[in-house]
Amino acid sequence: MECSSAKHKYSRRVSKNSIMILNIKYFGVLAELTKKKEEQLVLEEPNMTVNSFKSKMESAYQEMQSVSYTIAVNQAIAGVDTTLNDQDVIAFLPPYAGG
């Protein structure tokens, strides 16, 4: 919680340039669908929510639409209305069935 205010100030400064860098991590079957464990994305849309980012990703990787998954932002599960900030680490976490 203490870091989020610091991060907020930082992102405001960056958003003047209208560029947001996001670090994405894929887990389980999503790493296979996207063919990568992680990637860095540069977005020119500040104040994007988790929900709109999810739609953006699902149009970039259409197979993701058929997978159920949860999204974590900076090591915490995030609601769909959460606003993304520059340098956020976003994890795509599908449930695993195996046991």
Next chain:
Amino acid sequence: MRSEKLNSKKQKEVINTARYSRQIILSEIGILGQEKLQKASVLVIGAGGLGCPVLQNLAAAGVGFIGIVDGDVVEETNLHRQLLYTLKDCGKSKAITAAEAIMELNPEVKVRVFNEFFSIENAFEIVGDYQIIVDCTDTIGIRYLINDVSIVKKIPVVYASIYKFEGQVSVFNYKNGPSYRCLFPQTESLSSVPNCVASGVLGVLPNTLGSFQAMEVLKIVLEIGTVLSAKLLLYDGLHYQMQLVNFNRNPAAIEKGIANGLAIQRQNSAKMAENVTAATFLEKCKQEDCLIIDIREGYEEPKWEASNVVNIPISSLESYCSQLDKNQEILLFCQSGQRSQLALAYLKKEGFTKLSHLENGIQFVSMTNSNSH
């Protein structure tokens, strides 16, 4: 002789202490901790890749009461990861074989075997009053079922699941903490989530994750350390990456779990009340306000005599239906319990409210009844 016996008993006690000495010596555990373990009751659902190391570790640590649920049999393809089993066990029940193996490892542990798959039909009956549930299943639907039942029963669930070289671990419903549904609220397209059969798995992986689960169980029982509640541990064996993701209670998801769990509980208890045992049947024969209907044909033996028993063959049930009071308590029986179950379903559809049937039929009752005399 007598002193020899006493000595051997004393010797046994010394050995028992020796068994746990390396953990009793830990200041966080001690004799008190070992006693907590001895009193603990843990239900392990699934005796496969995760279940085997969980069972081994819990039995070895001296957890007093362990329930094992699995309706599957051992196959050769299990042996690379399910280390409680050997080649000679192939074709045998996993639950029974696992129980034998851990009782051999530690005869002090009391094991209850449920040689059946965990399902909507038996969920509440199996879960009973266990202190902790360990989810070692391999089907997403059953993970939601375990979650919903355990929310209603307020039992913590130690969860793990695996995918190829990766795994997830968490503890749900712990001291009012978040549940599985808080982490994965969506249930759409879940049938597409592959299990080990479909996607493959490195044998070491479930053994690692199962050991993590056993660790959480022991911490909960011993009340030590930080329990993995509200945190999801992500493990990647291939790249040795481990991280924790925090998550909170999601009230809507908890509500959904409770609603679903309560609906299943109602079904379970209705079903349990509908299926009457031989002992209850004999009690009901003395209860004048209960109408007992023998739905067998007139020629079937043995006859059953009691003042509240009438014979209405199932073939005539439909025409007799209108003469019966729909709010009257009615107990149906036949030879084996199959026809009485059909008759019960029919009468229920016709609007009868207090129905039950003798689950294993009159044949079994007359046997036990005559044995008791």
